[in-house]
Amino acid sequence: MRQKKEFVVIGLGRFGGSLCKELSDIGIEVLAIDKDPERIKEYNSVVSQAVELDAIDEESLIEMGIRNFDCVVVSIGEDIQASILITLILKEIGIKQVWVKARNDYHEKVLQKIGADRIIHPERDMARRIAHHIVSDKVADYIEISKNHSIVEIVASDKLNGKTVENIDAQEGFNCVIVAIRKSEDNLILLPSKTTIVDKNDILVTIGKNTDLERFEDKKV
Template sequence: MSKGNFAVIGLGRFGSSVARTLINLGHDVLGIDKDEKKVEELSNILTHVIVADSKKEEVLQKIGIRNFDTVIVAIGHDLEANILTTVLLSQFGIKNIIAKASSDIHGDVLLRVGATKVVFPERDMGEKIGKGICSGNFLDFIDISPEYSVVEVIAPKRFLNKSLGSLNLRPKYEISVLAIKKRDRILVAPGANDIVEDGDLLVVIGENNKLSTCFEI
């Protein structure tokens, strides 16, 4: 893939995840958010970051938004900002506008006002988790927020006969193992030296997308 020039508007969990992924793939990424703290957190990671209100036409013009190949509208909770930003990007003639939607109706509105593609990250991840449960990977889960879950999962073959510490689940996936259910006992708050064995069930907590990646749903 050739190097692209992307802007991500809205640096919450979804937006920051998209922005980090694009950077890791070697693309240039401008991150935009009204929240100075969110912008600061990504200031040393993204190519450029700006504190700005994307609902204002003059702000987008000053940023030079027309210079970007693709703009991702990742604004989540502010529906007005999400839609108005998409409208303005369309008026600026942005070729690829990928917008985050929270419902089918919301997605339809975004397409009507200029989005070229609509994504449903929360719904799609929920479907992915559901498929994992049906496939037998996840035995049970508790949805504790739109982004986080506690799940009980069969220990994957690649985990067997390895210590928790050697699996590096926290550094790699930001996942914590709360307990290991063995055939004859339960290890609560297991340590780094505890070994994962055939037949073990792991009770873990983490972001849904990280859980999905780690356990290969």
């Protein structure tokens, strides 16, 4: 049986607090850390454990057993210096996965140099997703997976109604892959076959290079 992962979230601001709630809602064990006693009090009933602690204190982190956790998310908001120092401490004491919220590009560059495993830009990423919603009524959602590649949820129009995946020709004609089709909230077809029929308003979960996805959306959908 696969062991359930456990996470630490350091910093209970807007992003860190929301992350704690989402992880807890899906049954993930979360240890929340913040030096503000009021925030600890607020999230004490939300997470598995909430600890009042200044995460810059390396000895205190080790004493509380931080090495036993699978992933630590550093979501310090305003204090960039504290975010960098905590990330450095976590990597030096051997935390395998350290994810860090970056405030700006300078912050990101420093985090990259000291070994952060993943850097999160919640405001920038959300802005990009909203921008794609605004510019195209065909896009239901958008997730960037690299600088040049994305996963896009495209709403099937009248043009695609009744066509098979093979007829749509996403892969051969546009180098895009339809990895799933969502027909309703409880009806998701993963890795649809060439003969799977698409209906109007189906959501096509499509992965590819950004330029290819744009061509596919413009020409075919």
